Amino acid sequence: SQQGEEDPQALSIQEGENATMNCSYKTSINNLQWYRQNSGRGLVHLILIRSNEREKHSGRLRVTLDTSKKSSSLLITASRAADTASYFCATEEFGNEKLTFGTGTRLTIIP
Amino acid sequence: DAGVTQSPTHLIKTRGQQVTLRCSPKSGHDTVSWYQQALGQGPQFIFQYYEEEERQRGNFPDRFSGHQFPNYSSELNVNALLLGDSALYLCASSSIQHYNSPLHFGNGTRLTVT
Numbered sequence: 001s002q003q004g005e006e007d008p009q010a011l012s013i014q015e016g017e018n019a020t021m022n023c024s025y026k027t028s029i030n031n032l033q034w035y036r037q038n039s040g041r042g043l044v045h046l047i048l049i050r051s052n053e054r055e056k057h058s059g060r061l062r063v064t065l066d067t068s069k070k071s072s073s074l075l076i077t078a079s080r081a082a083d084t085a086s087y088f089c090a091t092e093e094f095g096n097e098k099l100t101f102g103t104g105t106r107l108t109i110i111p
Numbered sequence: 112d113a114g115v116t117q118s119p120t121h122l123i124k125t126r127g128q129q130v131t132l133r134c135s136p137k138s139g140h141d142t143v144s145w146y147q148q149a150l151g152q153g154p155q156f157i158f159q160y161y162e163e164e165e166r167q168r169g170n171f172p173d174r175f176s177g178h179q180f181p182n183y184s185s186e187l188n189v190n191a192l193l194l195g196d197s198a199l200y201l202c203a204s205s206s207i208q209h210y211n212s213p214l215h216f217g218n219g220t221r222l223t224v225t
Contacts (some may be wrong), residue, residue, distance in 0.1 A: 030211070033213055040221070041219065044216070045214065088153050088154075097205075099156065099214065
């Protein structure tokens with residue numbers, strides 16, 4: 001079963017704008033990860049945030065984690081056409097190495 | 112440095128048949144996990160292999176089985192295929208020594224059951 005939901009399910013923005021997508025989950029976690037998937041191909045890891053971290057940056061990506069609300073957000077700044085993809089959050093529980101994925105946000109960048 | 116490789120890329124099978132999917136992990140990785148991704152859904156964990164043994168298993172029936180070889184490569188076998196088994200099957204590798212590290216995914220095998 002899916003761990004939680006991503007919001008929105010789909011998002012279309014103009015190139016250069018910022019994109020924000022949210023993820024909610026249900027259980028206590030060890031870490032939360034964001035992955036990108038292009039056209040039904042393999043997943044590419046973007047960023048991992050541990051449960052004791054609140055914010056993390058990687059290039060144009062910014063991830064926040066609120067464990068009290070069991071939620072995370074991914075911000076992509078200055079979007080590019082190449083950012084068009086599906087984005088998934090995935091949680092890893094303590095002592096359980098499997099990842100539980102959300103339902104994904106489909107991001108479309110309009111040139 | 113090769114990443115995770117999966118074969119075949121596409122496969123069409125008939126209901127009731129059996130299928131074997133293959134995965135070679137990223138160099139230096141010793142743990143292989145398999146995920147099933149139905150169309151429009153997020154991946155769902157099938158099982159994980161380490162030291163040639165199944166360490167964890169998701170909510171999948173016994174029709175789904177696997178194997179890991181001494182060179183860390185892995186196979187996923189599905190027996191008595193159902194239409195609902197049509198999905199993208201993803202293999203991911205990691206190193207048991209690297210806690211809190213992300214998974215490296217292959218490009219998947221697209222299985223269509225008719």
